[in-house]
Amino acid sequence: MKRKSALFLAVVMGISLLTGCGGTSESKTDAKSGQGTNGVFTGELEKNVTIRVLENDTAISKGYFDELINAFNEEYKDKGITAVDANMDQYLDLANDGPYGYGPDVLYQANDVIMQYAEGKHIYPLPVESMECYKEIPKTAWDAYKTEVDGNTYYCGVPINVQTAMLYYRTDLLPEDWQTTWDKDGNQVPDMVENWNDMYAYSLQRHQEDASKYGYMKAIYDVYFSSGFLFSYGGYVFGDNNTNPEDIGFSKGEAEKGAWVLSQLASAMNEECIDDTINTNAYGKLADGTYFATISTPDVYSTFLDELVMEYEKEGLSTEEANTKAQENLVMTTVPKLPKSGDLSEENPELIDAKTMGGVNGYAVSAYTKAPNASLAFVEFAASYDMQVKRSEMLGVAPAREDAAEQVGGVSQLLYQNLEKGTIVLMPSIQEVAQIWTPAQTFFTDIAKDAFRSESEKKYPDITSMKAGLESVDKQIHDAIFTLK
Numbered sequence: 001m002k003r004k005s006a007l008f009l010a011v012v013m014g015i016s017l018l019t020g021c022g023g024t025s026e027s028k029t030d031a032k033s034g035q036g037t038n039g040v041f042t043g044e045l046e047k048n049v050t051i052r053v054l055e056n057d058t059a060i061s062k063g064y065f066d067e068l069i070n071a072f073n074e075e076y077k078d079k080g081i082t083a084v085d086a087n088m089d090q091y092l093d094l095a096n097d098g099p100y101g102y103g104p105d106v107l108y109q110a111n112d113v114i115m116q117y118a119e120g121k122h123i124y125p126l127p128v129e130s131m132e133c134y135k136e137i138p139k140t141a142w143d144a145y146k147t148e149v150d151g152n153t154y155y156c157g158v159p160i161n162v163q164t165a166m167l168y169y170r171t172d173l174l175p176e177d178w179q180t181t182w183d184k185d186g187n188q189v190p191d192m193v194e195n196w197n198d199m200y201a202y203s204l205q206r207h208q209e210d211a212s213k214y215g216y217m218k219a220i221y222d223v224y225f226s227s228g229f230l231f232s233y234g235g236y237v238f239g240d241n242n243t244n245p246e247d248i249g250f251s252k253g254e255a256e257k258g259a260w261v262l263s264q265l266a267s268a269m270n271e272e273c274i275d276d277t278i279n280t281n282a283y284g285k286l287a288d289g290t291y292f293a294t295i296s297t298p299d300v301y302s303t304f305l306d307e308l309v310m311e312y313e314k315e316g317l318s319t320e321e322a323n324t325k326a327q328e329n330l331v332m333t334t335v336p337k338l339p340k341s342g343d344l345s346e347e348n349p350e351l352i353d354a355k356t357m358g359g360v361n362g363y364a365v366s367a368y369t370k371a372p373n374a375s376l377a378f379v380e381f382a383a384s385y386d387m388q389v390k391r392s393e394m395l396g397v398a399p400a401r402e403d404a405a406e407q408v409g410g411v412s413q414l415l416y417q418n419l420e421k422g423t424i425v426l427m428p429s430i431q432e433v434a435q436i437w438t439p440a441q442t443f444f445t446d447i448a449k450d451a452f453r454s455e456s457e458k459k460y461p462d463i464t465s466m467k468a469g470l471e472s473v474d475k476q477i478h479d480a481i482f483t484l485k
Contacts, residue, residue, distance in 0.1 A: 105375045114145065219273055262448075385403055398416065
């Protein structure tokens with residue numbers, strides 16, 4: 001297939017330039033009709049077609065994707081449409097594989113991935129305003145998939161769930177005296193899961209009592225999670241609401257306070273926080289009690305739960321008993337508040353809301369599909385109230401639909417509220433975001449390493465040097481985008 005003539009590829013790519021999500025003025029497509037001069041979304045379903053759907057690995061392994069596929073196929077069995085697993089890597093490269101027919105018809109990805117495909121015109125703009133889910137999804141979620149071309153607004157994906165950092169912890173690992181010693185406000189919520197100062201203090205205490213045990217553990221080098229600490233004190237990725245790559249803001253405001261917080265947290269961990277070790281071990285380590293708490297995304301709740309169930313079964317509980325106990329003791333909640341000062345040892349600190357980097361995962365339709373209307377029907381079905389509720393129940397994710405979030409309740413509603421009030425900072429959807437990871441990761445790695453270096457060897461020994469380090473990160477990112485192209 002990849003030895004097709006260059007002429008054929010040029011024709012295919014030429015068509016995509018006219019019909020993809022970044023369509024030119026010759027192919028006007030408004031968000032409501034979704035119909036340009038090519039008339040892609042006519043509303044007439046293609047007959048006798050098979051829709052290949054690329055899904056999230058967790059949704060597949062936990063059985064949700066089978067539920068979705070089976071329900072859709074039952075609904076459309078009389079219309080000659082069948083959906084199947086695309087059976088492709090979750091992180092396929094649609095830009096390179098799509099033109100050769102290797103890509104899926106429908107793909108589920110994070111907003112930043114989908115919108116980079118949009119810039120290359122590899123996906124279609126969708127008639128979102130005519131979709132049943134449109135009014136149930138907040139504007140902030142839709143904005144993650146919005147692009148403007150020649151003064152026209154296009155939406156290139158349908159939001160399904162909100163992703164961001166969540167705190168996971170075990171209630172059965174709390175100290176016995178937590179209600180008297182670790183609940184100063186008497187609200188029946190442990191202080192250490194409400195603010196980072198108490199989490200830091202408890203982490204030190206737990207490790208001092210047993211050198212094999214830790215409190216909070218997380219890979220500091222992980223930019224997705226660590227950057228939220230910078231955002232909480234005024235940092236950002238790009239200016240103009242993450243649309244202006246000329247303005248890089250990891251060092252802006254008092255972002256160095258966030259770096260200081262990370263350095264203090266690292267000092268209560270072990271050297272596994274320097275690389276990805278904690279991220280990969282977290283499920284088992286939380287389950288066996290080595291870690292009290294960690295941070296991850298909502299979509300892996302079921303993985304944490306499964307590990308804890310297995311641990312309880314090892315202790316002699318039946319599967320039913322283990323399930324019940326695991327659901328009682330595993331808690332997923334929003335991240336703790338931060339001290340305004342950045343000092344985790346401060347007593348009675350003034351607290352501020354913590355910000356987190358987040359994203360909106362959703363579905364998009366490939367510009368290379370031969371069945372765009374049938375593909376759109378699948379996306380609408382997957383975005384329905386019933387399927388979003390089921391996805392949340394099976395995977396623990398937070399639905400993007402307001403009505404589904406209300407039905408699921410709990411953390412989903414909290415995430416929805418945080419998205420609305422701006423404490424969840426959505427991942428930039430422009431292609432320049434690809435240049436932020438290496439410089440920021442290098443900085444966070446050194447912050448983690450400093451916790452295990454002698455004073456004379458520390459790269460960032462004080463908050464002033466941390467500010468300078470973040471300014472260097474900004475410059476490196478700017479150079480990677482504009483100078484080193």
